[in-house]
Amino acid sequence: MSADQKIVIIGAGQAGGQAAASLRQAGFEGMITMVGDEPAPPYQRPPLSKAYLKGKLDRERLFLKPLQFYEDSNITLKTGVSAQKLDRAAKTVALSDGETLDYDTLIIATGSRPRALPLPGAESSNVFDLRTLSDIDVLKPNVQEGRRLLIVGAGYIGLEAAAAACELGLEVTVLEMADRVLARVTSPVMSEFYQKLHETHGVTIKTGAMLAELQTQDGAVTAGVLKSGDVIPCDLVLVGIGILPNEEIASEAGIACKNGILVDRDARTNDPSVYAIGDCAHRPLVHYGRDGRLESVHNAIEQGKIVAAHIMAAKRPVEDVPWFWSDQYDVKLQIAGLSQDYDEAVVRGEPTTNSFAVFYFRSGRLISVDAVNAPAEFLTAKRLIAANADISPELVVDQKKTMKDILAEAMAGQK
Amino acid sequence: MVKIIYADHSGTEREVDANVGESVMEAAVRNNIPGIDADCGGACACATCHVYVDPEFLPKTGEQEAMEQSMLDFADGVQENSRLSCQISVSAELEGMKVTTPESQH
Numbered sequence: 001m002s003a004d005q006k007i008v009i010i011g012a013g014q015a016g017g018q019a020a021a022s023l024r025q026a027g028f029e030g031m032i033t034m035v036g037d038e039p040a041p042p043y044q045r046p047p048l049s050k051a052y053l054k055g056k057l058d059r060e061r062l063f064l065k066p067l068q069f070y071e072d073s074n075i076t077l078k079t080g081v082s083a084q085k086l087d088r089a090a091k092t093v094a095l096s097d098g099e100t101l102d103y104d105t106l107i108i109a110t111g112s113r114p115r116a117l118p119l120p121g122a123e124s125s126n127v128f129d130l131r132t133l134s135d136i137d138v139l140k141p142n143v144q145e146g147r148r149l150l151i152v153g154a155g156y157i158g159l160e161a162a163a164a165a166c167e168l169g170l171e172v173t174v175l176e177m178a179d180r181v182l183a184r185v186t187s188p189v190m191s192e193f194y195q196k197l198h199e200t201h202g203v204t205i206k207t208g209a210m211l212a213e214l215q216t217q218d219g220a221v222t223a224g225v226l227k228s229g230d231v232i233p234c235d236l237v238l239v240g241i242g243i244l245p246n247e248e249i250a251s252e253a254g255i256a257c258k259n260g261i262l263v264d265r266d267a268r269t270n271d272p273s274v275y276a277i278g279d280c281a282h283r284p285l286v287h288y289g290r291d292g293r294l295e296s297v298h299n300a301i302e303q304g305k306i307v308a309a310h311i312m313a314a315k316r317p318v319e320d321v322p323w324f325w326s327d328q329y330d331v332k333l334q335i336a337g338l339s340q341d342y343d344e345a346v347v348r349g350e351p352t353t354n355s356f357a358v359f360y361f362r363s364g365r366l367i368s369v370d371a372v373n374a375p376a377e378f379l380t381a382k383r384l385i386a387a388n389a390d391i392s393p394e395l396v397v398d399q400k401k402t403m404k405d406i407l408a409e410a411m412a413g414q415k
Numbered sequence: 416m417v418k419i420i421y422a423d424h425s426g427t428e429r430e431v432d433a434n435v436g437e438s439v440m441e442a443a444v445r446n447n448i449p450g451i452d453a454d455c456g457g458a459c460a461c462a463t464c465h466v467y468v469d470p471e472f473l474p475k476t477g478e479q480e481a482m483e484q485s486m487l488d489f490a491d492g493v494q495e496n497s498r499l500s501c502q503i504s505v506s507a508e509l510e511g512m513k514v515t516t517p518e519s520q521h
């Protein structure tokens with residue numbers, strides 16, 4: 001890559017920030033311009049629903065790098081500016097501030113946006129999203145002891161917010177349309193564990209609960225009304241019903257998309273000068289022989305590194321088994337792999353002890369582990385899945401054996 | 416400000432002014448120290464912030480919690496003086512401490 005090359009990165013988040021840093025680390029000497037529509041420099045989102053919401057982490061500590069880093073690294077960071085239109089023939093990106101940027105290589109790292117609640121009243125002043133630092137900054141002054149908080153959607157982020165709010169002394173109710181919490185992302189054993197965990201802390205969880213209406217007064221929601229007729233009075237509402245990839249800038253320019261911007265293992269789209277990384281990308285999942293879109297820090301960092309390597313014609317970093325974590329109360333969940341299409345699940349340990357792991361198999365192969373306060377199980381699983389190890393459900397539930405024994409046994413069988 | 420020295424596995428040293436209260440990992444990331452990935456940002460979930468602590472300073476780095484211990488148990492190249500740098504809070508006592516990063520963070 002010669003020094004007169006221009007790279008433009010759209011989206012200044014976890015993936016975009018990583019790509020910029022990795023490009024410089026790999027010795028890229030050309031121009032890097034990163035455009036982000038949020039006011040803040042690239043930052044970590046995970047603490048937003050955890051320590052930051054609880055007021056236990058300063059703002060600056062969320063930033064991936066201090067502002068000075070971008071200056072020192074000669075990365076032009078344009079915050080508060082959005083990319084509006086991509087012209088692939090001219091290789092330009094038009095920005096909201098009127099500027100048009102030329103590129104030789106474009107990296108789309110636009111992330112995702114929260115799905116909006118499709119109900120009248122959802123625009124009210126006391127209805128909040130859980131995606132950006134600004135979302136949390138406007139939400140935080142409303143999170144006060146004694147207030148009644150209604151959370152719509154029992155995914156990981158909604159439940160983390162429930163835990164944080166509960167610890168801050170709010171009266172929390174969580175609504176979930178499915179018949180169990182975390183239904184989209186994990187097994188019934190895990191759902192039951194988390195439902196109990198929250199109930200023990202005083203959170204009310206309503207599953208199979210369809211929100212039919214928001215009652216409002218003077219522009220603020222005063223209650224949620226369920227299809228069943230139940231009325232849940234509240235002082236504020238948090239919406240966590242999933243996210244949608246920000247793929248429009250690519251799709252409108254004719255780049256192939258399918259629930260995310262389609263990319264190959266090098267994060268390249270069907271236009272060889274355009275890459276897509278992070279939440280907005282639909283990528284090959286090499287450990288699973290299929291494609292998919294991931295919503296995780298691991299994925300954003302990994303693809304940021306992959307894109308930099310490909311642009312610099314360096315060796316592609318080894319793809320790690322997808323992983324994720326979630327902190328609720330004093331319970332740390334670590335997830336290795338993707339469990340979506342499992343056909344057998346076994347539990348190692350006893351959920352009532354708050355430390356156990358669920359191992360997921362498909363056609364006899366280990367594909368994923370949910371490890372609750374069980375880091376050994378998590379780290380072992382990552383290795384076993386990466387090695388596509390031959391390991392049986394009987395072996396992993398055998399508590400007479402440590403995870404080290406199990407790892408050794410399974411790996412020996414590999415050779 | 417507390418001076419912390421980061422050495423990589425080949426012996427190259429970088430000196431950083433760390434703030435009291437931040438973690439040894441955060442001071443490294445802020446100053447672009449290579450060899451500390453810190454993928455989870457300090458949540459004690461990833462074990463990519465593994466360092467070897469100058470044994471002289473080890474007792475001053477505080478107690479290891481069970482979570483950190485188990486994570487380290489499965490990290491590559493663990494030694495007696497291994498710590499996850501996101502779990503060490505910078506204090507005046509650590510002035511001049513040297514930590515060394517392992518060859519790889521996996």
Ligand SMILES: Cc1cc2nc3c(=O)[nH]c(=O)nc-3n(C[C@H](O)[C@H](O)[C@H](O)COP(=O)(O)OP(=O)(O)OC[C@H]3O[C@@H](n4cnc5c(N)ncnc54)[C@H](O)[C@@H]3O)c2cc1C
Pocket residue numbers: 010011012013014015016035036037038044045046047048049081082083084109110111112130131132157246249277278279280294295296297298300323324325326327
């Ligand atoms: C509250 C919360 C908690 C989370 N907790 C965890 C966790 O515990 N563990 C985990 O692994 N993951 C977690 N995640 C997910 C993780 O944060 C995301 O997967 C990750 O941030 C994705 O990185 P990204 O760069 O693709 O997207 P983002 O970080 O969202 O960055 C994309 C950026 O691009 C901007 N943008 C979009 N369109 C444009 C445009 N046209 N022009 C300019 N800028 C644009 C967006 O505004 C955004 O700033 C959490 C997410 C949230 C919201």
Ligand code: FES
Pocket residue numbers: 440452453454455456457458459460461462463464499500501502
């Ligand atoms: S930064 Fe992830 S464990 Fe320390």
